[in-house]
Amino acid sequence: MDVPLDLLITGGTVLDPAAGIRGPVDVGIIGSQIVAVGPALARDGARRVIDATGCVVTPGLIDLHLHSYWGVNPFGMDADPICLATGVTTGVDAGSAGPVNFGGFRALVHERTVTRMLAFVALAQHGVWKDPGELEDLRFADAAAAARTVSGNRDVAVGIKVRLHLPSVGEHGRAALRLAIEAGEASGSPVMVHVGNTGISMEEIVDTLRPGDIVTHCYTPQRPSVVDPDGRVLPAALRAHERGVIFDVGHANNHFDFELVRRALDQGLVPDVISTDLHGRLAPGNPVVDLPTTMSKLLALGLTLEQVVARCTSTPARVIGWADRIGALAVGRVADVAVLAVVEEPTTLRDSVGGTLLADRRIEARWTIRAGAVVGGSGQP
Numbered sequence: 001m002d003v004p005l006d007l008l009i010t011g012g013t014v015l016d017p018a019a020g021i022r023g024p025v026d027v028g029i030i031g032s033q034i035v036a037v038g039p040a041l042a043r044d045g046a047r048r049v050i051d052a053t054g055c056v057v058t059p060g061l062i063d064l065h066l067h068s069y070w071g072v073n074p075f076g077m078d079a080d081p082i083c084l085a086t087g088v089t090t091g092v093d094a095g096s097a098g099p100v101n102f103g104g105f106r107a108l109v110h111e112r113t114v115t116r117m118l119a120f121v122a123l124a125q126h127g128v129w130k131d132p133g134e135l136e137d138l139r140f141a142d143a144a145a146a147a148r149t150v151s152g153n154r155d156v157a158v159g160i161k162v163r164l165h166l167p168s169v170g171e172h173g174r175a176a177l178r179l180a181i182e183a184g185e186a187s188g189s190p191v192m193v194h195v196g197n198t199g200i201s202m203e204e205i206v207d208t209l210r211p212g213d214i215v216t217h218c219y220t221p222q223r224p225s226v227v228d229p230d231g232r233v234l235p236a237a238l239r240a241h242e243r244g245v246i247f248d249v250g251h252a253n254n255h256f257d258f259e260l261v262r263r264a265l266d267q268g269l270v271p272d273v274i275s276t277d278l279h280g281r282l283a284p285g286n287p288v289v290d291l292p293t294t295m296s297k298l299l300a301l302g303l304t305l306e307q308v309v310a311r312c313t314s315t316p317a318r319v320i321g322w323a324d325r326i327g328a329l330a331v332g333r334v335a336d337v338a339v340l341a342v343v344e345e346p347t348t349l350r351d352s353v354g355g356t357l358l359a360d361r362r363i364e365a366r367w368t369i370r371a372g373a374v375v376g377g378s379g380q381p
Contacts, residue, residue: 004045012052017310018328032371060089060336062316067279069096077280083115084376087338087365095122095161099145120161133168147186158320163194196222203236211244217255218247233267252277287350292363300359337369
């Protein structure tokens with residue numbers, strides 16, 4: 001190239017599911033943009049070179065479910081440091097803000113974090129809450145305002161969030177689901193539904209959802225679950241998945257059970273998206289840890305590396321309608337890149353119910369590049 005690169009990532013194996021690329025490809029960056037993706041790019045004049053030998057170079061990871069409205073929402077945490085350390089260049093807050101306080105999320109989180117922070121808007125006016133639950137009084141549900149908030153903030157807001165578990169919504173689960181779908185229809189956006197410990201059946205929930213809507217905590221052991229008491233995946237869940245309902249891991253403290261996941265995978269219910277549900281109420285030493293650790297669990301349970309990476313890059317980008325902007329290493333795109341190592345060593349992984357799994361490898365972020373700047377990872381500086 002005539003203009004010297006600001007950053008060259010060389011020597012690694014590019015794994016870009018959106019482009020169908022897996023091979024020894026370099027990535028060249030000038031300013032905040034990717035300007036070249038190809039083999040053996042010239043090092044001459046490059047201001048910085050990252051030697052990614054032995055690593056996998058992917059689009060910046062996307063965590064579709066976390067809570068980053070810290071200092072305002074009881075579930076909020078300052079997610080920026082953990083995202084930047086772990087290859088996550090885009091985080092999606094799952095309903096910490098509702099119509100009445102979404103402007104605060106934009107000003108206090110979206111505009112101030114290095115990580116690109118997007119958000120689902122809660123059906124509840126004030127966002128997800130605890131003690132009392134946000135929709136125990138259904139007067140706090142405002143479908144019209146939630147839809148307007150999404151429509152008026154397309155650069156930040158990506159859909160509608162509703163929690164249907166009993167502590168959040170009491171006996172109003174059916175009405176809340178109906179209102180959330182109304183908001184999704186009015187805004188032309190997906191609805192993310194929190195399942196587990198609901199007052200309505202899993203069959204009713206998944207049958208109500210539209211293609212593109214999202215079941216988060218899809219492997220929760222809390223009843224009703226996607227498997228029946230005998231461990232059989234519900235036919236309704238398989239039908240919903242087949243017609244395009246999105247199943248998202250949403251690990252959290254309570255929603256990931258190795259045995260349940262094994263049964264679901266064996267019966268064909270493979271998640272579309274891998275996410276953490278990291279939030280400010282997680283106890284120290286929680287089993288989630290971070291997105292690469294959650295990815296490592298699905299890798300150990302039988303998904304291929306390509307499947308795992310797609311579920312944290314190209315698929316969530318498509319789910320939120322951002323596939324033309326993020327989730328791929330394409331010339332002209334913002335230079336959001338994760339350089340990951342697949343470390344071959346025994347690692348004990350934990351689920352949410354006390355189970356452990358001894359894996360023979362784990363995924364670790366070596367460098368996180370956000371908008372062309374190296375901002376974190378174990379390979380820093």
